[in-house]
Amino acid sequence: MRAVVQRVSSAFVTVAGEEVGRIGRGLCVLLGVTHSDDEAVARKMAEKLWHLRVFDDERGVMNRSAADLGAELLVVSQFTVYGDTSGGRRPSWIAAARPEQAEPLVTAVVEELRRLGATVATGRFRTAMQVTLTNDGPVTVIVDR
Numbered sequence: 001m002r003a004v005v006q007r008v009s010s011a012f013v014t015v016a017g018e019e020v021g022r023i024g025r026g027l028c029v030l031l032g033v034t035h036s037d038d039e040a041v042a043r044k045m046a047e048k049l050w051h052l053r054v055f056d057d058e059r060g061v062m063n064r065s066a067a068d069l070g071a072e073l074l075v076v077s078q079f080t081v082y083g084d085t086s087g088g089r090r091p092s093w094i095a096a097a098r099p100e101q102a103e104p105l106v107t108a109v110v111e112e113l114r115r116l117g118a119t120v121a122t123g124r125f126r127t128a129m130q131v132t133l134t135n136d137g138p139v140t141v142i143v144d145r
Helices: 039-051 099-116
Strands: 002-015 018-023 026-032 053-056 062-065 072-077 120-122 129-144
Touching: 002 039, 002 053, 002 072, 002 120, 018 072, 018 120, 026 039, 026 099, 026 129, 039 099, 039 129, 072 099, 072 129, 099 120
Parallel strands: 026 072, 072 120
Antiparallel strands: 002 018, 002 026, 002 129, 053 062
16 A cells, blocks of 8 residues: 655535635545555554654654544545556556455445544545645655555
């Protein structure tokens, strides 16, 4: 699994003009699944995301996590984070898992985050989504399993 994580002051996702998920202060997570991922990897990714220390403490040091602050997460399935451009200008998506494998694993990450105590909003799998966010910092990190 791979995630592009942005610290946000707010974020929302729409499908065909309908808002399907919204958060306030927290993390916007664009989550990709690859062929070797399984339920154990999904649980590990959820733990990493929930405890990722990208929020400032009282000294202005990124030393706090969403878990520490009760920050929300917006998780959006995003196969394109596995795009490979090493062979040219047209990305290859061969490293991205097929939707039949990816969807239950994205769901597993969301369910594990909720089990850990997170408030989680999501996009809608297999749809064209528009994600709007205000990146806070800006802070953007790549999290690999």
